[in-house]
Amino acid sequence: MANELEGGCLCGNVRFRTSQAPIRTLACHCTFCQRMTGTSYFAESTFPKDEVTFNSGRMNCYEHISEGSKKKVFVHFCINCGTTVTLTFERWPDMRAISRGCFDDPNAVEVTSHIWTQSAQSGTALPEGVECFAGARMSLAGQAEPSTRHVSPVMARQNRDA
């Protein structure tokens, strides 16, 4: 896996560079991420905040109050093209998430967990071998939540739709 990753928004005004590989890359199926992206789920790579540097391209910030934690999530998007490039979090002030689709090579990172699968949209498959969490990875108290690794791909909603 590449240690230094570059990327940017759709129009190219916002560019970033990381100085290390992500801590993790996950796919989030929560309803916030579905609406924020306007699509099925959000794939994001998490970095220590200081390990990602940006050019001078301007971003705006939308503050969303998380339903679960009641803490703010900051959605940073290019003022020109609207691409959501990065998220920051009141709950984890030292961390930053980068939208996987904004990397110049999105395949330089690998999704190793899927979270909030309980709200995944119909038609969404969960691959084998990745950590799948029904909700968050951690409880609000900071305890690790149980996860499942499927031995073959499964439809995220198959239990509910049966």
Ligand SMILES: [Zn+2]
């Ligand atoms: Zn842009």
Ligand SMILES: [Zn+2]
């Ligand atoms: Zn989410």
